[in-house]
Amino acid sequence: MHASKETLYRAPPWLPGGHLQTIYSSLFIRVAPVACRRERLELADGDFLDFDWVDGHAGSPVVVLFHGLEGSADSHYARGLMARVRAHGWHGATAHFRGCSGEDNRLPRAYFAGDSEDIGCILRHVKARHAEVPVYAVGISLGGNALLKWLGEQGAAAHPLVERAAAVSAPLDLAAAGRTLDRGFNRRVYTARFLATLKAKALHKATRFPGLLDAQAIAATTTFREFDTLVTARLHGFRDADDYWLKASSKPLLKSVSVPTLVINARNDPFLPASALPAPADVSPSITLEQPGAGGHVAFPSGPFPGNLDWLPRRLMQHFDIRRR
Known part of the structure; x- marks a missing residue:
């Protein structure tokens, strides 16, 4: 499955190359913070997970975000997506991995790129909070790999918790x-x-x-x-x-993903060579691969100078908003 011409990312001419797109987007394009409500989930092992919630209209879907390495609700991609979620009137939750919410976690263990156990725990918690509405999951970079690994391990068993999913710039290998x-x-x-x-x-x-x-x-x-x-x-x-x-690594499990899932990787991502990206034959029919030639790592800047980061949250919400299909 491939993107339509309307959705495929194209880099602005004034910002060429994967390194420039990645570094400029991370350091110089400002995304306003989004007011959130903090919730702490106490875990059975004695540790905790912190969620930053955007509260939407009753009966609206939920978008849960799994951040990247050393990311948080303050990461530019989290701010951008949660602003778009709020504008839709939906609920949103940035789920912080252990030790990433501004406070040390309690146990020796931390978080890692294959932490599918915590992915499942987080999604069960979100679904319990919003049992009657669709839950959509987004994983960014490390969080994307962990989400895809969980989706592959669960197969059809993931459907009760997640209706649609997306992974952006995940280090699949x-x-x-x-x-x-x-x-x-x-x-x-x-x-x-x-x-x-x-x-x-x-x-x-x-x-x-x-x-x-x-x-x-x-x-x-x-x-x-x-x-x-x-x-x-x-x-x-x-x-x-x-x-x-x-x-x-999530790449070997992509053939087992059953939930409709969008997987976006720029072919000029400095973190993962294009040669390591999956081909359509490497993934299940439930996965849509988008591999634009440009975009960098979790960047995808757009617009005239000095640019904006609107393309990615818009593309993700388009994937989730099935009413507009």
């Missing part, structure tokens, strides 16, 4: 993404930026839980491979980064 991010410009710019906060969180966990992590080795890491071996794998039961990347 974590090994390919990890290798790409650990090289050259990517390593110096993107990986270094992510590791600044990831390492700080991990070092704090090392202090809170003595003997769990090697703080000295973590402080010296400069690659995702090192960090995922020392921290992500250690906290979540994987042997090392390679084992984690293999077992947490």
Whole structure:
């Protein structure tokens, strides 16, 4: 399945290339914050998850957003989508992964790209709050991979919780993404930026839980491979980064997805090479692949200079708003 000409993304001529589209959109295009209501869900394992809700009209659908690595309700894509959800009069929820809502989570474990158990927990909670209306799920980057993994694992069993889904710039092949991010410009710019906060969180966990992590080795890491071996794998039961990347990738499960799902990946995304993207033969008939030539990583800027980030939330809501079909 392919996008129509009306929906296919096209980059503005004044902002060429995946790096420029990614960096400019993240750092220089401002998206206004959206007023939200915070809800805390206490978990059976003693931890908690925080939701930021946009309350819509009674009987309207719910859009739940799973953010990317080190993201939150304040991420530009979350603000943009929730503003569009509010304008529709719908309900929206940004579901924060553990430790991403501005407060440390309580347990040694954190969150990771294959955390389908927490995806299911979040969706069950949202559906319990809004049992009589459609629930639509969006995963961005890391959150997109985790959502797709859950959808693939559940197959037809996902339907009672989610009516439609979407994943944007998901690192569907974590090994390919990890290798790409650990090289050259990517390593110096993107990986270094992510590791600044990831390492700080991990070092704090090392202090809170003595003997769990090697703080000295973590402080010296400069690659995702090192960090995922020392921290992500250690906290979540994987042997090392390679084992984690293999077992947490969603790409092998895409043939099992049963919920109608839109999967958007720019072919110039600096985080994942186009050669790693799935072809139609690699996915189930329920998946619509959109792989525009441009767009960067969770960017998709549009409009005349200085640009806006309206295309992505508009495209996602179009996918969800079946009344307009």
